[in-house]
Amino acid sequence: MPAEDEGGSGSPSPTAIQTRVSEYWKRAGVLGRALADRPGAPTFRFTEGPPSANGRPHIGHILPRATKDLQLRYRRMRGYRIISEMAGWDCHGLPVEIEVEKRHGLKSRKEIEAFGVARFCDECRATTLSVAAIWEEVSERLGYWLDYTHPYTTMQPSYIESVWWSLKVLFDRGLLEKGHYVLPYCPRCETTLSSHEVAQGYKEATDPSITVRFPLLGEVGPPRFLLVWTTTPWTLVSNLLVTARADLTYVVVRLTDGTEAILAEAALPRYFPAGAEIVTRLTGRELAGREYRPPFPFVPPGPGRFRVALDDMVATDEGTGLVHCSPNFGPEDQRIGAREGVGGFDPLDGRGVFTSLVPLVQGKWFKTADPILIQDLADRGLLERNESVCHTYPFCWRCETPLLYRAIDSWFVRTSRFSEALVRHNSGVAWIPSHLRAGRFGNFLTEAKDWALSRSRYWGTPLPIWMCSKGHPTCIGSFAELERRSGEELPPEFDPHRVTVDRIAFACPTCGEK
Ligand SMILES: [Zn+2]
Ligand SMILES: [Zn+2]
Known part of the structure; x- marks a missing residue:
């Protein structure tokens, strides 16, 4: 070996070898010949x-x-x-x-x-x-x-234009749509995240685990309340329903203070390990429709609110078998809330801070509101249990802020409509290593969810969709089409990012409004 490879210590120096080889490649024009x-x-x-x-x-x-x-x-x-x-x-x-x-x-x-x-x-x-x-x-x-x-x-503009073209193809086929769904949301980045972004950010976290008394209304006899468990006390502020399961057995138990609590019989050992005096048993179906006083007084009354609804997703492996439902802050909650027609209540601003809708914690970030809300429940005699739980919780993969799930407007590519075809084609792909076919990638395809692709941010491909004041969307597939619609000649150095694109407006082809 030449002396330069010795690195002065008697052993070859990888850096020196690399430099020498690189220089040779350059001198001999190897890259150009390889790429010819x-x-x-x-x-x-x-x-x-x-x-x-x-x-x-x-x-x-x-x-x-x-x-x-x-x-x-x-x-x-x-x-x-x-x-x-x-x-x-x-x-x-x-x-x-x-x-x-x-x-x-x-x-x-x-x-x-x-x-x-x-x-x-x-x-x-x-x-x-x-x-x-x-x-x-x-x-x-x-x-x-x-x-x-x-x-x-x-x-680069030509790349963005090609993305616009693909999005328009999807739009024309009804596969790019606006929806209002509960999505993972980063309150620091102030944007929704896709499910695969969320999958990158699960971490162990300690959160409150509280059981709260929801007093039943219109009962005769001693005060009765539903026992409801949650690990997100800040969502209790926007509670609209409690969910029970029709076929579950619930028990009314007498407490030492003379009041009565309702919970699933299966949850008894967890809450009353020493046993409890059971006053009566009833099914979830019999509980349906009972009205309660919500844990916080900030949500205005509305049709169907603050009562027991039924749903099959209620389980008894944790909690009380009575599930708190806040339609703005959980995918299941949203589904149930929509079915029951109770509307929604979102007291958080874009940064996850409570607005004036909730004076008790106004100006507080959702997570820092937890202890204040818990203390308030305790002061009003509504806190049955106050514990903490160590569980996996999703954090933003970029900034490590705890995420929240919230109902928000977003654009979706309806990938789920193709999951069957995707899985079928994937089975014929020669994967290396082969376990990825059925493993990580296969699982990803089987569980393909609609892709929430819009981000409320600045540095990205702008969605080429213009909304008129009446809410009709127009999707633009090329710069030429944008010129045609807007009657504006785009400059040769046109840069299709939000700063420039947001300024362009045109008459809606459906109604003529801008
Ligand atoms: Zn973030
Ligand atoms: Zn219009």
Whole structure:
């Protein structure tokens, strides 16, 4: 070995070897020759999944690049023509935004807007370009040969236009729709997250685990109440129903203070391990329709509110068999609330802070409101049990803020309508390693949920949907179509991000309004 490989210590220096080989590759023009087109040769199809250009590459990024390189290198040596060798960079999304937020100490969407959305996006763009340059250098050292001089980036106008085209195809087929559903929501990033983003952020957390007395109304005899368990006391503020299961047996037990509590018989050992005096038994069906006084007085009365409803999702493996239902803050709750026609109540602003709808905790973040609400329940004699529970709870994968589930407007791609076909086609795919076919990827497809793709953010592909004042959506599939509709000529350097796109308006093709 040449002396330069000795690294001065008698053992080979990988860095020195790498530098020497790189220099040789450059001198001999190896990259250009490897990437040279081979017309007529058999084709090997390849698409570079673009790494997210928001931070320096680490070893976890290097491994997949080395794996891809191995495959491409082998195919080149076997004389294949590789289509395509184009490098790519994923430039959009929360990771980049959070980098820029950190740099300027921005903590909310309001602060970003004060900072200036255009300036914010310019910084996002500059950040991804400088990070892409670092990635390019690392890839060169790694010998991962792609065409880095003509990369595709997810922020370039032609790329965004192609996304618009795909979205319009989905829209025209009725597969891109607006919905109002309960979705995972990050109160710091002030946006919804997709289910696969949520799956990346489960952590152990300690939360309150409280059992609350809901006094029944119109009972004769001693005061009676429903025992209701929750790990999210802040949602009790917006309670609208209590859910029981029709076929479960519930018991009325007499307590030492002379009052009576109702809970599922199956939950008795958990709440009264020493036994309890059972006054009577009744089924969930017999409980249905009973009215109660809600734990907090902030929700206005409305049709069907504050009574026992029935649902099969009620289980008895934890809690009391009587389930608190807050339709704005849980997917099951929303389903039941919609069926019972009780409407909703959302006392939180975009940052997860209580508004003036709940004076008791106004200005408090949802999680920090918990102890105040628990104390208030205790002061009013409604707190049956106050414990804590260690369980897995979803956190934002980018900023580690605890998520909440809330009913919100979002756009969905109806992927669930294709889950059967996706699973069928996947069964014929040659996966390496093969266990992924039925394993991680197979599971993902089997459980394919509608994709909540809209984010209430700034640095991303803007949804090409314009709403008129009457709520009719128009989906635009290309820049030319946007020019046609708006009658506005787009500048040659048109940059289709929210800052520019939000300014363009046109008459609604359905009703003529803007
Ligand atoms: Zn977040
Ligand atoms: Zn219209």
